[in-house]
Amino acid sequence: MSYSAGKIQDYLNDAASSKPAPGGGSISAMAAALACSMSEMAANFTVGKKKFAGVEGQVKECLQQLEVSRRKLLALLDADVEAYGAVGGAYAMPKDTDEQKAAREKAIQDALRSAMKVPMNIMRQCGVVSHCAAELVRIANPNLITDVGVSAILSEAACAAARLNVEVNLKFITDPAVGAEVRPEMDELTETTRRCRDEVARAVAEHLSK
């Protein structure tokens, strides 16, 4: 099922309902896509304008990265729903015999590892969006500076929200090596998106106080 190709109200209704998905991972991807769109808008109002010809190359590069990110995020919005379904399917496997129990436990662990990758990739895309926002706040059309601010705020939040969805999978993954492997990268992405939010907020506040 493709929620990303569907209607806003249907997506929100299903998210709010007592259906198991879309849940927090998918919603984080949507929040990150919103963040992405606001940096894209600022870039699109900069590219092709004489006044900003000096930064055209940099802004175009951001724009290309953001367009790719948004496509990936919309795919992740749907991928999270699927991955969540696979985890539910594994938990629903029979567990009457020892053989069944072992097969079920293996399927659960495999499904959790796959499911964890989705919010992990959402966090990575938030890293891209936050970097672009921090660059655009310095060089893009300042008429759009509060939109870049919205982008940096929502990207930090989407990253933090996605992280909770990695962590809740890790809680049930029995191999401690999996968490040990991803936590340094998560810490770095958390730190990056926070720093970019703070940097952008300062630049926006300075602009608004002029």
Add this chain to the structure above:
Amino acid sequence: MSYSAGKIQDYLNDAASSKPAPGGGSISAMAAALACSMSEMAANFTVGKKKFAGVEGQVKECLQQLEVSRRKLLALLDADVEAYGAVGGAYAMPKDTDEQKAAREKAIQDALRSAMKVPMNIMRQCGVVSHCAAELVRIANPNLITDVGVSAILSEAACAAARLNVEVNLKFITDPAVGAEVRPEMDELTETTRRCRDEVARAVAEHLSK
């Protein structure tokens, strides 16, 4: 035009494009609606379950507030696009004669004051969502605790993002009394949503570390 009744991809494409709207205010409303849906989901997975019968009344009350909030937020998502159009229309008025200049200036100020009310109302709804998340994290079905976490994170971010859209209108509103009137309420809502995000984050972290 009703974006809220339309498709996710159309909304994001228009937001990302060099169309003037949807902009940061509308996107903040959408982020707040995402936040709202995650608290609703946690409430919906709690109501009607024997195990949580003791908190049924409180959870139902949250759920009712959240359902109202989400409807209001989707209306604000569209209202922001309209209000932004009205500001653009006022700026486009003729300014050849002194009379025209005066009429245009009055129309701009009126449009800005109306436009400012939209993100102000988004902030108020974020206050509602954050309060509910802070309550639900204590009493709702703990299987959904990371979704409540996502709710509190996104509500804080949507509030901060909406605030930038109040501030950018205030920058062009010539009567300083307007800003003086709304800033204390904005400070309070900023503080409330931050405190709730922190409280919820602590509860989620404690649950995940068990």
